[in-house]
Amino acid sequence: MxxxxxxxxxxxxxxxxxxxxxxxxxxxxxxxxxxxxxxxxFLTENVGCADPFxxxxxxxxxxxxxxxxxxxxxxTPSLRxxxxxxxxxxxxxxxxxxxxxxxxxxxxxxxVARLQPQASFAIxxxxxSYIPGRPRNVEGVVFRxxxxxxxxGWLAGRLELRRPGRDAVGIVAxxxxxxxxxxxxxxxxGVRRASPRVRVFLEYSQDFADATKCKAIARRQIARGAGVVxxxxxxxxxxxxxxxxxSRAWGVGVDTDQSFLGPHILTSVVKRYGAGFLxxxxxxxAGKVTTGRDxxxxxxxxxxxxxxxxxxxxxxxxxxxxxxxxxIARGQLRVPGAFPNPR
Numbered sequence: 001m002x003x004x005x006x007x008x009x010x011x012x013x014x015x016x017x018x019x020x021x022x023x024x025x026x027x028x029x030x031x032x033x034x035x036x037x038x039x040x041x042f043l044t045e046n047v048g049c050a051d052p053f054x055x056x057x058x059x060x061x062x063x064x065x066x067x068x069x070x071x072x073x074x075x076t077p078s079l080r081x082x083x084x085x086x087x088x089x090x091x092x093x094x095x096x097x098x099x100x101x102x103x104x105x106x107x108x109x110x111x112v113a114r115l116q117p118q119a120s121f122a123i124x125x126x127x128x129s130y131i132p133g134r135p136r137n138v139e140g141v142v143f144r145x146x147x148x149x150x151x152x153g154w155l156a157g158r159l160e161l162r163r164p165g166r167d168a169v170g171i172v173a174x175x176x177x178x179x180x181x182x183x184x185x186x187x188x189x190g191v192r193r194a195s196p197r198v199r200v201f202l203e204y205s206q207d208f209a210d211a212t213k214c215k216a217i218a219r220r221q222i223a224r225g226a227g228v229v230x231x232x233x234x235x236x237x238x239x240x241x242x243x244x245x246x247s248r249a250w251g252v253g254v255d256t257d258q259s260f261l262g263p264h265i266l267t268s269v270v271k272r273y274g275a276g277f278l279x280x281x282x283x284x285x286a287g288k289v290t291t292g293r294d295x296x297x298x299x300x301x302x303x304x305x306x307x308x309x310x311x312x313x314x315x316x317x318x319x320x321x322x323x324x325x326x327x328i329a330r331g332q333l334r335v336p337g338a339f340p341n342p343r
Contacts, residue, residue, distance in 0.1 A: 149185075
């Protein structure tokens, strides 16, 4: 989702200013031992950590650096630098791991990883299959959002059974990709578990930014009887949630807790990027970075889950959700998805 959102505002930061975040080994308390610590760098999109969404990732990386006690830096490239040049420079600086995030790095990472086989890379929130050539020195990190989406779908289906009129929910998705379809597959399975008679409308906007496109799709779904609309289209999907608000339907947020948008938000399907950074940094600390494959993070890893659930949802439904969540986390209930179940 978010990796594909092309932001309109860029805050260039000169690459040469490799700023260590607070809590890293650059802190004066750790200078003496910094040379012996593993060195990790996180390369952001060019909007940098000032962007609200990227701030979530930067903060998650910072907390993981402090917790695992490695030397960590966040770098934001200048708009004047190409992704290939930026990655090539980092590959030659002998970091134990270079972590990247964002759609704009996929092609460049495939090229640089092939030319710099001595360097180790990880791509956050994307499978290795997204990187051309599937380089053996790159690790994909994917979040099995289908498991959290299943819970949201089950709740949406149960609420539809209580609502007068047609039993239906809508999914407004962005582009048909595995990282998008993982949400879709899990949500639809959860709805069907709640009741096979609840219809699921699914449309792809082919966009992650234009809110007007997703708003129009959501309006069509609501007109056909959908009482809940699930945003799986990032910034475009904000339009779908706005349509839900205007129509007094429920909206389900994506990626982050979107309950701040208003009381019409039923819940959100959340990715916890900090869990991904912790996994990678622990691998680095142990000297066992698992490149050449995907690391799949689940509900049991606390890497995905539900955000705030509307206070209008009663204790009985909340207890049922908690039971389902425990069963999924323990591997007792297998949820279908676009990515393999590692259990």
